[in-house]
Amino acid sequence: MEKTTTSKLLHRGRNFSFKTDEVQFPNGKTTTRDIVDHPGAVAIVPILEDGRILLVKQYRYSTGKELLEIPAGTLEKGEAPDTCARRELREETGYTAGSMKKVLAMYMAPGYSNEVIHLYFATGLKAGESKTEEDEDITIEAYGPDELLEMMEKNTIEDAKTIAGVLSFLTRG
Amino acid sequence: MEKTTTSKLLHRGRNFSFKTDEVQFPNGKTTTRDIVDHPGAVAIVPILEDGRILLVKQYRYSTGKELLEIPAGTLEKGEAPDTCARRELREETGYTAGSMKKVLAMYMAPGYSNEVIHLYFATGLKAGESKTEEDEDITIEAYGPDELLEMMEKNTIEDAKTIAGVLSFLTRG
Numbered sequence: 001m002e003k004t005t006t007s008k009l010l011h012r013g014r015n016f017s018f019k020t021d022e023v024q025f026p027n028g029k030t031t032t033r034d035i036v037d038h039p040g041a042v043a044i045v046p047i048l049e050d051g052r053i054l055l056v057k058q059y060r061y062s063t064g065k066e067l068l069e070i071p072a073g074t075l076e077k078g079e080a081p082d083t084c085a086r087r088e089l090r091e092e093t094g095y096t097a098g099s100m101k102k103v104l105a106m107y108m109a110p111g112y113s114n115e116v117i118h119l120y121f122a123t124g125l126k127a128g129e130s131k132t133e134e135d136e137d138i139t140i141e142a143y144g145p146d147e148l149l150e151m152m153e154k155n156t157i158e159d160a161k162t163i164a165g166v167l168s169f170l171t172r173g
Numbered sequence: 174m175e176k177t178t179t180s181k182l183l184h185r186g187r188n189f190s191f192k193t194d195e196v197q198f199p200n201g202k203t204t205t206r207d208i209v210d211h212p213g214a215v216a217i218v219p220i221l222e223d224g225r226i227l228l229v230k231q232y233r234y235s236t237g238k239e240l241l242e243i244p245a246g247t248l249e250k251g252e253a254p255d256t257c258a259r260r261e262l263r264e265e266t267g268y269t270a271g272s273m274k275k276v277l278a279m280y281m282a283p284g285y286s287n288e289v290i291h292l293y294f295a296t297g298l299k300a301g302e303s304k305t306e307e308d309e310d311i312t313i314e315a316y317g318p319d320e321l322l323e324m325m326e327k328n329t330i331e332d333a334k335t336i337a338g339v340l341s342f343l344t345r346g
Contacts, residue, residue, distance in 0.1 A: 001232050001310075010184050010191060013207040016285065018183060018191040023234060033234045034186040036209060036285065059174050060283040061196060061206045067283055074284075104325070106333040109281045109288060110233040110240055111247075112189065112209065117333070137174075149344060152277070160279040160290070160333050167340035171322065 005030065015039070015074045016115075038115035042085040043072035043161045045169045046095055046122045052142040053166060054125075055157075056092050059137060068141070068151075069159045070166065072117070081118040089122055091131050093140050098124020103172070106164060119165050145170055178203065188212070188247045189288075211288035215258040216245035216334045218342045219268060219295045225315040226339060227298075228330075229265050232310060241314065241324075242332045243339065245290065254291040262295055264304050266313050271297020276345070279337060292338050318343055 002023040010018040016038040024030045046054040055068050073088035075081065085100050101121045108115050130138070143151065148166050151157045157166070175196040183191040189211040197203045219227040228241050246261035248254065258273050274294045281288050303311070316324065321339050324330045330339070 002234055011193060011207065013193070014205065016207070018207065020184060020186070021234075032187065034184065034189070034191065035235050041284075060280070061175055061194075062208050062285060062287045063280055063283050063289075064287075067280065069283075072284075104328040104331075104336075106331055106336055107233070107236055107240065108333045109286060110236050110242075110332060111214075112235060113282060113286070114235045114237075115282060116236075116331075152341065153345065155277040158277075158279055158289075159283060160281045160337050163277075163279055163341065164333050164336040167344055168325065168336065171340055171344065172326065 001026065002031075002033075034112060036109075036113035036115065038113055039075045039077070040081070040116045040118065041072060041074045042081050042088055042118045042120060043070050043165055044085050044089045044097075044100070044120045044122050045070055045165045046089060046093060046097070046125055047169070048125055048142060050144075052144050053148060053169070054093055054095065055141050055143065055162070057139045057141060067159050068157055069162045072161060082120075085118070085120045085122070090128065092138055094128040094130035095122075095125045096128055097122035098126070103168060106161070108160065117161055119161075119168065121169055174199065175204075175206075207285060209282075209286035209288065211286055212248045212250070213254070213289045213291065214245060214247045215254050215261055215291045215293060216243050216338055217258050217262045217270075217273070217293045217295050218243050218338045219262060219266060219270070219298055220342070221298055221315060223317075225317050226321060226342070227266055227268065228314050228316065228335070230312045230314060240332050241330055242335045245334060255293075258291070258293045258295070263301065265311055267301040267303035268295075268298045269301055270295035271299070276341060279334070281333065290334055292334075292341065294342055 071092040244265040
């Protein structure tokens with residue numbers, strides 16, 4: 001286990017920061033840890049009455065292409081994950097959930113980011129009007145379990161939280 | 174879809190860089206994208222003859238605790254993912270693989286990182302001596318499918334690539 005000797009803020013962004021830390025191991029050796037300091041996020045598996053799951057398709061700047069993902073978003077300052085999950089589902093898909101159940105928390109890139117995603121299963125969905133942010137251009141799609149398994153086999157779903165979230169739902173039944 | 178207007182390198186690290194870009198939307202509006210520019214990585218689901226899967230337990234500085242993960246590591250400059258997968262499996266576990274099959278590629282945090290993890294299933298494993306880097310203090314554990322499902326239900330496995338990787342293996346059979 002390593003101890004922080006110095007921590008330097010490199011950049012404070014809208015949702016998270018970049019920092020670089022010097023750390024020391026028990027044997028006295030040192031190294032650098034470059035870290036994304038992230039407030040955490042939520043992701044939601046929205047399950048329709050007919051068993052299909054809602055996915056959102058959006059352009060992702062970092063990847064240079066559109067990805068098909070479960071709805072997700074970053075925690076706002078002081079916001080509880082449950083509140084954030086209901087807000088993000090409504091904003092991105094327009095749906096509200098009768099039940100929003102937290103199933104797990106997962107680190108997305110523990111080698112360099114402290115981001116934890118709180119994963120929810122949303123049921124009892126009621127359609128409404130979506131209200132995306134100006135930099136979000138989102139389309140909504142719905143797929144059944146067999147389609148989703150095939151899309152993961154073919155790797156047309158390429159987003160890790162979506163693979164982890166959908167397979168968690170399908171294997172927990 | 175947004176276009177880059179300026180791109181600024183904030184920090185060049187050992188394995189990846191931090192940058193901040195100004196981008197413009199088709200409607201003329203602009204925003205900032207803070208990005209981890211990452212060369213990509215591999216993760217391996219190592220499957221023993223008896224059906225158990227090897228996991229590695231290691232302290233993760235960003236999370237402040239030990240995580241149980243499938244073996245993984247960053248691509249070295251010019252290194253092919255297949256070569257990296259064999260190297261990382263050997264270095265972290267000591268095992269060499271008779272078969273190393275690529276099954277998918279996944280983005281870990283597309284909101285702010287271009288990191289893609291190439292996921293492999295390794296079979297025909299032969300034990301050997303591990304050779305971890307000086308900043309890696311790793312212990313190896315092995316679990317059967319039922320244990321893994323239970324550990325994911327209980328969220329004692331908290332790493333996204335591990336949840337996605339292990340469930341991909343268990344659902345593809």
